[in-house]
Amino acid sequence: MMAAIVYITIRSTTYYTQRVQWANNQLEAVTALTVNANRYSEQIAEFLLIGEPERPDYESARAELEAGFDKLEELTRGEAEFLVGSSEQEDGGDEIFRITRMRTLYGEIAKATSEAINLRNQGRQEDAVRVFRRDIENRFDAEFENILEAARRDEEEEVARTELQAEALWRRLTWITAAFALAAVVLCFVAAFLLARSLMRPISLLTEGTEAISRGDLDHRIVFDGRDELGALAKRFNEMAAHQQDQRDRLLNAKAELEQQVAARTAELAAANQRLTELDRLRVQFLADISHELRTPLTALRGEAEIPLRHGSKPEAVYRDALERIVSQSLEMSRLVDDLVFLSRSETDTIRFEPRRTDLVIIVADALHDGEILARTKGISITADYRTDPVWITADAQRLKQALVIVLDNAIKYSPRGRSVNLTMTVTDRHAEIAIRDKGLGISAEEIPKVFERFYRGRGPKASRQPGSGLGLSIAKWLIEKHQGEISLMSEVGSFTEVCIRIPCTGPAASSGVTEGDTTAVLKKTSGVKTRTE
Numbered sequence: 352m353m354a355a356i357v358y359i360t361i362r363s364t365t366y367y368t369q370r371v372q373w374a375n376n377q378l379e380a381v382t383a384l385t386v387n388a389n390r391y392s393e394q395i396a397e398f399l400l401i402g403e404p405e406r407p408d409y410e411s412a413r414a415e416l417e418a419g420f421d422k423l424e425e426l427t428r429g430e431a432e433f434l435v436g437s438s439e440q441e442d443g444g445d446e447i448f449r450i451t452r453m454r455t456l457y458g459e460i461a462k463a464t465s466e467a468i469n470l471r472n473q474g475r476q477e478d479a480v481r482v483f484r485r486d487i488e489n490r491f492d493a494e495f496e497n498i499l500e501a502a503r504r505d506e507e508e509e510v511a512r513t514e515l516q517a518e519a520l521w522r523r524l525t526w527i528t529a530a531f532a533l534a535a536v537v538l539c540f541v542a543a544f545l546l547a548r549s550l551m552r553p554i555s556l557l558t559e560g561t562e563a564i565s566r567g568d569l570d571h572r573i574v575f576d577g578r579d580e581l582g583a584l585a586k587r588f589n590e591m592a593a594h595q596q597d598q599r600d601r602l603l604n605a606k607a608e609l610e611q612q613v614a615a616r617t618a619e620l621a622a623a624n625q626r627l628t629e630l631d632r633l634r635v636q637f638l639a640d641i642s643h644e645l646r647t648p649l650t651a652l653r654g655e656a657e658i659p660l661r662h663g664s665k666p667e668a669v670y671r672d673a674l675e676r677i678v679s680q681s682l683e684m685s686r687l688v689d690d691l692v693f694l695s696r697s698e699t700d701t702i703r704f705e706p707r708r709t710d711l712v713i714i715v716a717d718a719l720h721d722g723e724i725l726a727r728t729k730g731i732s733i734t735a736d737y738r739t740d741p742v743w744i745t746a747d748a749q750r751l752k753q754a755l756v757i758v759l760d761n762a763i764k765y766s767p768r769g770r771s772v773n774l775t776m777t778v779t780d781r782h783a784e785i786a787i788r789d790k791g792l793g794i795s796a797e798e799i800p801k802v803f804e805r806f807y808r809g810r811g812p813k814a815s816r817q818p819g820s821g822l823g824l825s826i827a828k829w830l831i832e833k834h835q836g837e838i839s840l841m842s843e844v845g846s847f848t849e850v851c852i853r854i855p856c857t858g859p860a861a862s863s864g865v866t867e868g869d870t871t872a873v874l875k876k877t878s879g880v881k882t883r884t885e
Contacts, residue, residue, distance in 0.1 A: 352531050360524050370513045373430040377446075378506035380426055384419040385499045391416045395464050395487055399471055399479055413461075420457070424450050446505070453498050460495070463487050553581040560588055569596035704747045704833060708857060711742040711751075711783050715776060718752050722759035722772070730768045733759070737776035742783050743857050746834050751854075754830035755785070757823045758850050762789035765848065781856050788849040794842040802840055803828045 394412040398405040427446045463486035470479035556573050563571035569592055575585040659665050659673045719735055726733055762772045766789045773788045794802060803824050824840075831838045835855055842848040 352535060356524075356528055356531055359527075364517075368517075369433065371510060371517065373426065373433060374506060374510040374513055377423065377426045377430065378503065378510060380419065380423040381499060381502045381506055384416070384423055385496070385503070387412065387416040387419045388495055388499065392487070395467075396483065399467055399483055402471075416457070420450065420454055446502070449498060449502055453495065456495055456498070460487055550581075553577060553585065557581070557585065557588065560585075560592070564592060564595070569593075569599060704750060706745050706747050706834075708743060708745055709748050711744045711746075711776075711854065711856075712737065712739060714746070714748050714752050715755065715774070715785065717748075718755035718759060719774065721752075721756050722763065725756075725760055726763045726772065729763060729766070731763055731766050732771045733763075733774065734771055735774045737774070737785075738778070742776075742778055744783065744834075744854055745857050746854070750830050751834060754827040755787075755852070757827040758787050758852070761823055762787050762791070762848070762850070765789060765791040767791060778856065783854045783856055785852040785854070786849055787852075788847055790847050793844040793846050793848055794840070795844050799840060799842060803838075 391412040394405065394409040398409040424447070427450060431447070463482055467479040467482040467487065470476075470482060553575055556575050560571055560573045571592065572589045573585040575582060577585070656673065656677060659670050715735075715737060719733060723733055759772065759774070766772060770790045774785065775788075776783060776785045778784075828838050831852055831854075837853040839851050839853075840848065841851075
């Protein structure tokens, strides 16, 4: 059935494809003949006006027009042969008659052209022009072009008609194909129904068994005792299910054991990898910090050592001065190395803290005592305003004091000579707030977020000339945060800089290792500090 449909479709499609092709070819030939006729008419006029120089073009136009007649006649006769036996065969005779009429008209025009050329050659130009207009130009415009236009319209109508016929044929073939396809579907359903009657039950049982196995129900068995191939398949299926069930049990046991081992080993590897990654990062960071910060002091040391060695021997004072500067640079490098080692140990969390219940007043007093020693060399005074009754916190006293001394040292370093540094402490909301304020250079607003970063120093010319590595505040911040505290900074350029430290308190205790008399004894160590107590 499908082969018959395909054969009919191919035959019909081939016929109408060729039919449209013949019509299009004739339409193109008629169009080309129209163009050639116009050119021939123009060349006749030019030949009569100009003379022999235009003869080659005239002959070429004439040859192309005759070739167009031949091609159109050939296509028309070919189409007539193609349409033999069809209802459109009569149209071929009309087209051949039209071509014959055009050839006759062309012969008359050619005869008139020869006459006009002879008149021109005899010097009778006006008679030649009269013949051209009467027998050539007017006949071209009135008769020849009308025949060509009629031929073009006929060919266009033929193309349109053929395309409509082809479309109608396609619709018919579509309906025929649909009808045959429907018949084939009906036959398939009938055959399927007859086949399903004999295979429905065993296939249904096998399907249920397959679905059960796919769900993981390996206990399912197919109950079918047929002696045919489907019965043998059901038996093999049950054997396969039993084998799969046994394998699954063994695999589940092995999987459980393996998951336990993998989980344990994965945890170990993850922890080890994390430790290694962190240690490697810290190592790279530490080496980068050391190489960056030691480059400048080492260069200075080398420069100080090279100066006395140049140009022969120097007086003892020159060598002494150079050695003193080298010692000073060495002390700065030692402090820098100590700070770098401290930061490295802080990142690896190897610095030991010994938090105890202690009095914050004592820690502040000790820090003020050390700060007064640092301030004495610059002629800077330190004023303090804080309470003397105990403020209990849980902290490593030495580490917390280190953070306070760093902040005090920073305030002293950037305060002009003769100024003062103020320290105040207040207790609110179970927190102690320590504010250290200097009247120095101040810090611009865009630099404040960076002051706690490593190696960051002020960008101003006065600030950059101050000694230091830029690690102090980052160390102080780390120490304060280790005590669950907070540190912040506010400043105004040319006016002041204030660092605020906030430490949580633990509240009063019934008994403690420090009495008010001990606090007073500690405060006596800060005798060089101007203190106002409450």
